[in-house]
Amino acid sequence: MVQLAHLSKSFVTPGEATPVLHDLDLTILPGEKASLIGPSGSGKSTLLALIAGLLRPDAGTVEVDGVAMSDLDDRGRARLRANRIGIALQSDNLIPFLTARENVELAVAFGKRAGRREARRRALDMLQRFDVDHRADHKPRHLSGGEAQRVALAVSMANEPDLLLADEVVAQLDGETAANVVDEVLTADFAVLFVTHDVALADLVERRYALDDGTLHRR
Ligand SMILES: Nc1ncnc2c1ncn2[C@@H]1O[C@H](COP(=O)(O)OP(=O)(O)OP(=O)(O)O)[C@@H](O)[C@H]1O
Numbered sequence: 001m002v003q004l005a006h007l008s009k010s011f012v013t014p015g016e017a018t019p020v021l022h023d024l025d026l027t028i029l030p031g032e033k034a035s036l037i038g039p040s041g042s043g044k045s046t047l048l049a050l051i052a053g054l055l056r057p058d059a060g061t062v063e064v065d066g067v068a069m070s071d072l073d074d075r076g077r078a079r080l081r082a083n084r085i086g087i088a089l090q091s092d093n094l095i096p097f098l099t100a101r102e103n104v105e106l107a108v109a110f111g112k113r114a115g116r117r118e119a120r121r122r123a124l125d126m127l128q129r130f131d132v133d134h135r136a137d138h139k140p141r142h143l144s145g146g147e148a149q150r151v152a153l154a155v156s157m158a159n160e161p162d163l164l165l166a167d168e169v170v171a172q173l174d175g176e177t178a179a180n181v182v183d184e185v186l187t188a189d190f191a192v193l194f195v196t197h198d199v200a201l202a203d204l205v206e207r208r209y210a211l212d213d214g215t216l217h218r219r
């Protein structure tokens with residue numbers, strides 16, 4: 001599902017280069033659930049952005065579903081994300097001037113080109129799965145942090161992706177709500193790579209990675 005080979009990434013700002021990832025390899029099989037831990041600043045979010053084609057590597061290759069990201073133009077990458085990859089980032093996932101329901105509808109309509117009714121039905125269904133359907137008509141700024149995270153997950157899963165990339169998505173949730181969310185994500189049939197600082201959560205899956213010094217280690 002995901003194949004990363006010899007991936008390297010540095011951020012260059014005037015007067016400074018920050019090496020983040022170095023010669024990193026990773027394979028995620030279809031349906032596989034994998035967790036990723038690592039210190040703050042170690043490059044976890046950068047890695048997810050590279051897999052999603054939101055960032056370009058300095059060296060190495062990113063393949064998703066057998067397609068090399070570097071072979072696609074911006075449009076092709078956007079389409080691949082819309083159809084195959086669900087992404088829930090640490091923050092700023094939602095379009096601020098659309099309601100929760102409209103945010104999910106847009107993801108459905110863009111990916112599947114579903115009709116309005118189908119998109120609406122699916123959006124409400126997804127919000128219900130994450131227990132935020134009672135906030136369907138709220139704009140993101142009127143949602144709590146944890147509600148916004150759950151709406152973002154509903155958006156990311158609305159298109160039945162083949163791969164879900166989730167970055168600290170239960171960090172703001174209470175134990176019971178987090179457990180429900182994790183259950184929704186880990187019982188799905190798509191592949192998942194999720195970032196967390198919660199080791200107990202990371203340990204729920206068999207494929208456990210830690211990012212340290214720019215490379216991945218199995219744990
Ligand atoms: N656009 C950017 N420009 C310059 N440096 C960046 C940029 N994005 C990230 N970095 C740097 O790259 C390093 C890795 O950042 P990243 O966000 O991937 O860390 P992380 O492991 O997700 O951390 P956290 O656990 O705090 O979310 C950090 O040192 C960060 O300051």
Ligand SMILES: [Mg+2]
Pocket residue numbers: 044045046090167
């Ligand atoms: Mg991060």
